[in-house]
Amino acid sequence: MTSLKRTERSRALILDAAEIAFRELGFEGATVHVIAERAGLTRKTVYNLFGSKEDIALSLIARAEARDTDYRDRMAEGQHAVTLLEAVLIDSAHWCMANPAVARLALVPVQRPSLEPPSDRPSFQGLVRDILALGQAQGLIRKDEGPEFMALIVLGVYGQAMLNGLQAGVVPEADIRKIVRLVVEGIGGVTA
Numbered sequence: 706m707t708s709l710k711r712t713e714r715s716r717a718l719i720l721d722a723a724e725i726a727f728r729e730l731g732f733e734g735a736t737v738h739v740i741a742e743r744a745g746l747t748r749k750t751v752y753n754l755f756g757s758k759e760d761i762a763l764s765l766i767a768r769a770e771a772r773d774t775d776y777r778d779r780m781a782e783g784q785h786a787v788t789l790l791e792a793v794l795i796d797s798a799h800w801c802m803a804n805p806a807v808a809r810l811a812l813v814p815v816q817r818p819s820l821e822p823p824s825d826r827p828s829f830q831g832l833v834r835d836i837l838a839l840g841q842a843q844g845l846i847r848k849d850e851g852p853e854f855m856a857l858i859v860l861g862v863y864g865q866a867m868l869n870g871l872q873a874g875v876v877p878e879a880d881i882r883k884i885v886r887l888v889v890e891g892i893g894g895v896t897a
Contacts, residue, residue: 786840
């Protein structure tokens with residue numbers, strides 16, 4: 706039992722050190738050696754717990770995605786789904802701007818085995834899907850398409866906006882709200 710706690714502690718040290726190293730040095734500049742040194746561990750320990758620097762980055766993304774408890778609580782309270790979707794995307798934009806090297810990996814994955822969110826852990830795509838399903842139940846989101854497909858549309862538009870924002874160095878909250886409004890309302894002409 707003690708070794709499990711030490712392993713968990715070592716993993717947390719590595720992830721914390723990697724998050725800072727990626728932020729300061731970028732993904733390319735942050736080597737496993739630098740991450741290990743900043744974590745106060747050996748490279749061997751890092752490689753025992755993570756197969757590669759890419760695995761560390763993916764674990765950072767998964768750790769960020771797992772912090773969805775507050776949003777899920779707000780969903781359970783029946784909060785207005787569109788307002789909640791705005792909050793989730795704005796909070797995500799703040800995380801992306803604070804962690805640009807890792808955010809780029811999250812936004813443009815080299816390999817995506819499935820369009821479905823991972824079933825073995827929380828996912829950002831799954832959270833957005835569930836908020837859209839809530840919006841459908843609230844009568845705020847159209848029901849002629851499933852929430853899985855609609856989440857892909859929302860996240861496709863959001864992801865492209867974030868990639869542009871990362872290049873520009875800023876994504877105003879007003880732009881995120883505008884993206885949500887346009888996606889929810891649709892971009893077709895309004896007929897009288």
